[in-house]
Amino acid sequence: MSWTDERVETLKRMWSDGQSASAIAKELGGVTRNAVIGKVHRLGLSNRNDEPEAPAPAPEPVSEKPADRKPAAAAPQAVRPEPQPEQAVEPAGPAEEQPLSQPSFSPVPRRPIVPAGQPLPPQPSANEISPETLASVREVEKRARKLTLMELTERTCKWPIGDPATDRFWFCGLPSQAGKPYCEAHVSVAFQPMSSRRDRRR
DNA sequence: CCCTGATTCGC
DNA sequence: GCGAATCAGG
Numbered sequence: 001m002s003w004t005d006e007r008v009e010t011l012k013r014m015w016s017d018g019q020s021a022s023a024i025a026k027e028l029g030g031v032t033r034n035a036v037i038g039k040v041h042r043l044g045l046s047n048r049n050d051e052p053e054a055p056a057p058a059p060e061p062v063s064e065k066p067a068d069r070k071p072a073a074a075a076p077q078a079v080r081p082e083p084q085p086e087q088a089v090e091p092a093g094p095a096e097e098q099p100l101s102q103p104s105f106s107p108v109p110r111r112p113i114v115p116a117g118q119p120l121p122p123q124p125s126a127n128e129i130s131p132e133t134l135a136s137v138r139e140v141e142k143r144a145r146k147l148t149l150m151e152l153t154e155r156t157c158k159w160p161i162g163d164p165a166t167d168r169f170w171f172c173g174l175p176s177q178a179g180k181p182y183c184e185a186h187v188s189v190a191f192q193p194m195s196s197r198r199d200r201r202r
Numbered sequence: 203c204c205c206t207g208a209t210t211c212g213c
Numbered sequence: 214g215c216g217a218a219t220c221a222g223g
Contacts, residue, residue, distance in 0.1 A: 031216085035215075041207095155204080
């Protein structure tokens, strides 16, 4: 396989999309992740950041004539991303306060590595699932590997367990079904045929 | 052990 | 230019 324009285009798109080298390699086929990484470097886009703010360190060589210097053209310093009071984070309902032992929980990364096109896990709570299935899921979750976000891979179940606002939150992490983001148990609750969830009583 | 990207270097 | 091998790390 060679790097045709089309393949390079795919590479660029996926890479700037935050896809991993191995994922890209898999998509393209006929190349390894090493090949992808190598290409990425040769293309000079190893730096996934393309910040508008040019980090240009202004080399300012020796060509400095004492009288040839710009006084103060306003420092092009990086503008501090001064977080706007835009926090639109919907506060928890007045109902009940979670035992926020640790008010800290990592903010969701810009590009979740997670599903890549897959639907994000709906919370199991509000779902209507057969008691048997639910029970088996509960059982499975006792064996959850309790992975952190960073420990997730394409082959680990990405079903979230617990409340993200507490320190008792983790991902299932059991082996995921081929091609699916979840393990067998969670696939069964995540992907329900429309038919079966049609006429639920309310 | 699973995975990630970075780098090197013979081809 | 290419990418396997290797390195360094989560």
